[in-house]
Amino acid sequence: MPELTQSALSSKSGFGRLALLVFFLGPAVVIYAAFSVYPLIATMALASFTTDQAGAYHFAGIDNFILLLTDKDWRGPFWNALGNNVLFFIIHMLVQNPIGIAIAGLLSLPALKFRATYRTLIFMPTMLSVVIIGFAWNLILSPLWGVSEGFLKFFGLGSLFQPWLGLEGSALITIGLISVWQFVGIPLMLIYAALLNIPEELVDAARIDGLSHLRIFFHVKLPLIMPTIGLVSILTFVGNFNAFDLVYAIKGALAGPNFSTDLLGTFFYRTFFGNQLQLGSPTMGATVATAMFLIILMGVCVYLFLVQRRLERHSF
Amino acid sequence: MARLNLDQVSKSFGTAEILKAVSLSIEDGEFVVLVGPSGCGKSTLLRLIAGLDPMTSGTLQIGDRVVNDLAPAERKIAMVFQSYALYPHRNVRDNMTFGLKFSGMKKDEIDRRVAEATRMLQLGELLERKPRDLSGGQRQRVAIGRAIVREPDVFLFDEPLSNLDAALRVSTRVEIARLHAMLRATMIYVTHDQTEAMTLADRIVVMNKGRIEQVGAPLDLYFTPANLFVAGFIGSPGMNLFSAHLTQAAETLTATTGFGYALPVKGATLASAASVTIGIRPEHVLFGETPYQAFSARVDLVERLGEISYLYCATVNGTPLIAEWRGRHTPSVGDTVKLSADPGTIHMFGADGTRVPDAVR
Amino acid sequence: MSRRFGPAAVHVILIAYSLIALMPILLVVMNSFKARKAIFGAPLALPSSETFSLIGYSKVLGNSNVGMFFFNSVSVTLISMASVLLFGAMAAWALAEYRFKGSTLLALFLSIGIMVPIRLGSISILHTMVSLDLINTRLALILVYTAQGLPMAIFILSEFISQIPKDLRDAARCDGVPEIAIFFQVIAPLLRPAIATVAVFTVVPIWNDLWFPLLLAPGKETQTITLGIQQFIGQYVTDWNSVLAALSVAILPVIAIYLIFSRQLIGGLTAGAVK
Numbered sequence: 018m019p020e021l022t023q024s025a026l027s028s029k030s031g032f033g034r035l036a037l038l039v040f041f042l043g044p045a046v047v048i049y050a051a052f053s054v055y056p057l058i059a060t061m062a063l064a065s066f067t068t069d070q071a072g073a074y075h076f077a078g079i080d081n082f083i084l085l086l087t088d089k090d091w092r093g094p095f096w097n098a099l100g101n102n103v104l105f106f107i108i109h110m111l112v113q114n115p116i117g118i119a120i121a122g123l124l125s126l127p128a129l130k131f132r133a134t135y136r137t138l139i140f141m142p143t144m145l146s147v148v149i150i151g152f153a154w155n156l157i158l159s160p161l162w163g164v165s166e167g168f169l170k171f172f173g174l175g176s177l178f179q180p181w182l183g184l185e186g187s188a189l190i191t192i193g194l195i196s197v198w199q200f201v202g203i204p205l206m207l208i209y210a211a212l213l214n215i216p217e218e219l220v221d222a223a224r225i226d227g228l229s230h231l232r233i234f235f236h237v238k239l240p241l242i243m244p245t246i247g248l249v250s251i252l253t254f255v256g257n258f259n260a261f262d263l264v265y266a267i268k269g270a271l272a273g274p275n276f277s278t279d280l281l282g283t284f285f286y287r288t289f290f291g292n293q294l295q296l297g298s299p300t301m302g303a304t305v306a307t308a309m310f311l312i313i314l315m316g317v318c319v320y321l322f323l324v325q326r327r328l329e330r331h332s333f
Numbered sequence: 334m335a336r337l338n339l340d341q342v343s344k345s346f347g348t349a350e351i352l353k354a355v356s357l358s359i360e361d362g363e364f365v366v367l368v369g370p371s372g373c374g375k376s377t378l379l380r381l382i383a384g385l386d387p388m389t390s391g392t393l394q395i396g397d398r399v400v401n402d403l404a405p406a407e408r409k410i411a412m413v414f415q416s417y418a419l420y421p422h423r424n425v426r427d428n429m430t431f432g433l434k435f436s437g438m439k440k441d442e443i444d445r446r447v448a449e450a451t452r453m454l455q456l457g458e459l460l461e462r463k464p465r466d467l468s469g470g471q472r473q474r475v476a477i478g479r480a481i482v483r484e485p486d487v488f489l490f491d492e493p494l495s496n497l498d499a500a501l502r503v504s505t506r507v508e509i510a511r512l513h514a515m516l517r518a519t520m521i522y523v524t525h526d527q528t529e530a531m532t533l534a535d536r537i538v539v540m541n542k543g544r545i546e547q548v549g550a551p552l553d554l555y556f557t558p559a560n561l562f563v564a565g566f567i568g569s570p571g572m573n574l575f576s577a578h579l580t581q582a583a584e585t586l587t588a589t590t591g592f593g594y595a596l597p598v599k600g601a602t603l604a605s606a607a608s609v610t611i612g613i614r615p616e617h618v619l620f621g622e623t624p625y626q627a628f629s630a631r632v633d634l635v636e637r638l639g640e641i642s643y644l645y646c647a648t649v650n651g652t653p654l655i656a657e658w659r660g661r662h663t664p665s666v667g668d669t670v671k672l673s674a675d676p677g678t679i680h681m682f683g684a685d686g687t688r689v690p691d692a693v694r
Numbered sequence: 695m696s697r698r699f700g701p702a703a704v705h706v707i708l709i710a711y712s713l714i715a716l717m718p719i720l721l722v723v724m725n726s727f728k729a730r731k732a733i734f735g736a737p738l739a740l741p742s743s744e745t746f747s748l749i750g751y752s753k754v755l756g757n758s759n760v761g762m763f764f765f766n767s768v769s770v771t772l773i774s775m776a777s778v779l780l781f782g783a784m785a786a787w788a789l790a791e792y793r794f795k796g797s798t799l800l801a802l803f804l805s806i807g808i809m810v811p812i813r814l815g816s817i818s819i820l821h822t823m824v825s826l827d828l829i830n831t832r833l834a835l836i837l838v839y840t841a842q843g844l845p846m847a848i849f850i851l852s853e854f855i856s857q858i859p860k861d862l863r864d865a866a867r868c869d870g871v872p873e874i875a876i877f878f879q880v881i882a883p884l885l886r887p888a889i890a891t892v893a894v895f896t897v898v899p900i901w902n903d904l905w906f907p908l909l910l911a912p913g914k915e916t917q918t919i920t921l922g923i924q925q926f927i928g929q930y931v932t933d934w935n936s937v938l939a940a941l942s943v944a945i946l947p948v949i950a951i952y953l954i955f956s957r958q959l960i961g962g963l964t965a966g967a968v969k
Contacts, residue, residue, distance in 0.1 A: 034792075049782065052838050052841035120708070129704065138712040153941055162934075194879060197719075198715070310810065404870070412864070414865055417861075
């Protein structure tokens with residue numbers, strides 16, 4: 018079957034070549050297009066329709082977006098969720114990623130014992146379901162059980178205990194920290210892998226130049242793993258602006274107290290499915306999803322065109 | 334039956350022309366070595382012959398067939414790769430039989446061929462091992478075995494010894510030569526190592542920048558390089574090349590270098606005032622009093638290899654050159670030496686870089 | 695660093711953080727084996743012969759659905775993983791190996807899904823599944839999870855494939871091995887180390903997902919363990935024995951599998967494929 022040869026593949030087109038491409042690419046492209054790309058596009062299209070009393074769809078242009086941003090019943094919850102989400106992201110950038118970098122730095126120190134054990138243990142929470150983790154923390158922080166209070170008392174700090182998850186002022190930060198606790202493994206592993214890729218000779222050369230481990234980390238290793246830190250940041254951004262499970266597991270769809278833990282994900286869920294307070298609306302749900310898409314897209318574009326271009330990639 | 338003919342073969346990747354209208358005929362049973370610096374197109378040419386990459390234009394014939402549009406497996410070729418390219422998850426036997434199974438060959442025929450290759454290459458106790466349990470030399474033997482069982486018309490070798498250490502390289506080289514003598518198959522061998530080229534080849538093809546510079550028997554290339562490129566490429570250390578200027582005085586044409594070395598020359602293509610290049614191999618440099626034209630140089634560095642030493646010298650105007658010294662008592666650094674060469678060993682190249690035959694009297 | 699505070703300090707920091715990572719999990723699992731009184735009386739103590747109780751487990755496991763939830767999760771996850779790996783590897787191979795018009799564009803198209811979460815298309819996915827009559831079927835989840843996992847899998851597997859020496863497929867072509875056999879018999883076996891990496895990035899999110907089971911398969915028959923436990927806890931909020939046991943039932947198998955494969959999982963992550 019000469020049509021399957023490399024020469025045929027790289028130059029002349031033929032039925033065999035096409036069949037081969039269809040065979041290899043077909044299943045992936047079809048499933049991905051049908052259940053990922055098409056729904057995204059269809060959702061965005063749906064955002065420009067409204068339904069009337071009879072359930073019929075009418076084209077509405079950008080009316081839904083105007084409604085979302087200006088209507089008194091919509092804009093409050095939307096800006097609230099967006100603001101909470103920004104705070105949620107800031108918590109991750111300020112706590113999760115620095116901890117991840119620091120621990121990756123410690124784990125990559127030469128001649129460290131029990132390295133594999135630490136890695137395994139610290140990565141463990143990342144493997145577990147957000148839902149399960151959410152419930153577990155809910156119990157642990159619950160004043161009913163009193164385990165946290167007891168723990169603080171042990172250090173003489175019992176008076177500091179508050180039902181953090183129940184207070185409007187602290188619930189979101191607490192959920193953010195639980196999420197940090199769970200997902201710190203991802204930046205940790207990516208940065209650890211990047212650190213391992215730095216050739217040992219380079220570190221040896223720096224040591225012969227008389228640099229301490231701390232200086233080597235900040236002046237030699239850190240600049241070299243900047244691209245990975247950039248990648249970690251954008252992954253964190255996408256993950257955060259898409260988060261839903263943790264809030265839903267701890268606080269339910271209403272994201273209490275008083276919507277103080279509402280993120281775009283839970284807001285989207287409520288808008289689409291409805292809840293005790295309002296009826297669900299597919300078109301407004303699609304509008305919220307599209308808004309989320311645009312926010313994520315903006316973040317990705319900032320990363321691709323502003324951040325990534327300035328970060329030099331080094332190959333060894 | 335397995336003559337191989339390349340006619341005006343070209344290859345481009347985008348706008349980059351890798352091979353420029355290469356034509357070459359290879360006889361049945363001949364061992365041809367393609368040499369040249371990296372990027373000269375020798376590996377590309379081998380891949381075109383194998384059918385791994387398509388030609389941009391030209392015709393390739395193996396035996397009586399034009400094989401331009403045939404798959405590699407249909408060309409009756411076998412290839413041995415630099416990285417050995419053994420299937421890592423299959424043992425030695427499966428590595429040799431894997432391809433044959435797809436050709437619908439009978440089991441006893443496959444067994445016969447494997448047994449034969451095993452005997453030829455002494456792979457006996459390795460048959461059940463995986464590639465990762467073999468040494469570099471053993472892997473290369475398995476790779477050659479995989480080629481042999483195909484009983485191809487043409488064997489293609491792509492720098493097969495580059496990943497081996499020096500000692501293994503020599504013994505495997507001898508093995509390949511022995512194999513060629515035994516199989517009498519056509520072999521095309523790519524290398525950048527001129528020792529391999531000189532020792533293995535019936536004919537060497539020297540390539541540069543996508544073109545063939547010269548095709549010839551190893552010693553022809555050494556003694557009569559067709560141009561400056563071949564002169565500089567074949568031989569190690571490379572030929573000393575001095576640019577010179579021609580002057581006519583009465584009947585005599587003289588080539589004079591910048592440091593005053595003057596040689597009487599002849600040649601129909603040479604004319605007064607032209608620029609030429611004089612070439613003298615390090616091993617042809619003579620020391621002290623000789624009947625020939627001489628010049629002086631200062632020794633800057635002595636590299637002692639044992640039987641011979643290389644003197645790195647500079648002439649009066651600073652032109653560097655290398656001279657080979659035989660024996661123990663070499664001149665010292667800083668000494669001035671008197672150098673000359675037998676006109677019969679001196680090469681001359683015209684302004685366009687091509688050889689001017691018998692120019693130096 | 696080691697000279698400044700000494701290696702001991704490094705270990706103190708790492709042990710402290712390991713404890714932070716483990717304590718909550720240990721606390722839940724430990725207390726799930728205790729009687730109600732001991733859960734509240736001495737939450738930080740290990741279960742002793744007096745406090746040991748399996749009452750929570752007997753309630754959770756007595757709930758006949760738990761086995762079914764498990765089966766649902768396992769089958770959905772395994773089939774999704776198999777199709778992500780198979781179709782992802784095939785596509786990655788074709789994109790890496792065959793140059794054709796639009797191949798760059800297609801690669802770009804397939805990589806959108808790495809950055810854009812599939813959840814944003816949920817409304818339309820739900821409509822599609824309703825019209826295909828796939829609501830409350832495991833197939834609906836498998837299709838969505840396959841679509842969700844493919845972009846990252848293709849990305850990771852392409853990196854792996856590009857690390858396989860090109861000579862190998864050239865040798866196979868010279869040997870007369872057909873293209874499809876080159877993929878399945880030469881390349882695919884070499885992708886085994888990539889499985890761990892793909893698993894971390896695709897399988898773990900599938901196993902742990904709550905969103906799509908809630909949306910596409912909330913029926914009793916098709917609930918996954920994550921959704922099942924979530925609903926179980928919703929019913930038994932005040933029954934601490936049951937809640938803790940249910941959480942442990944969801945946690946322990948994952949931890950067991952994680953510990954068995956942790957070397958490969960983390961090795962896969964740090965193998966350099968993801969930089």
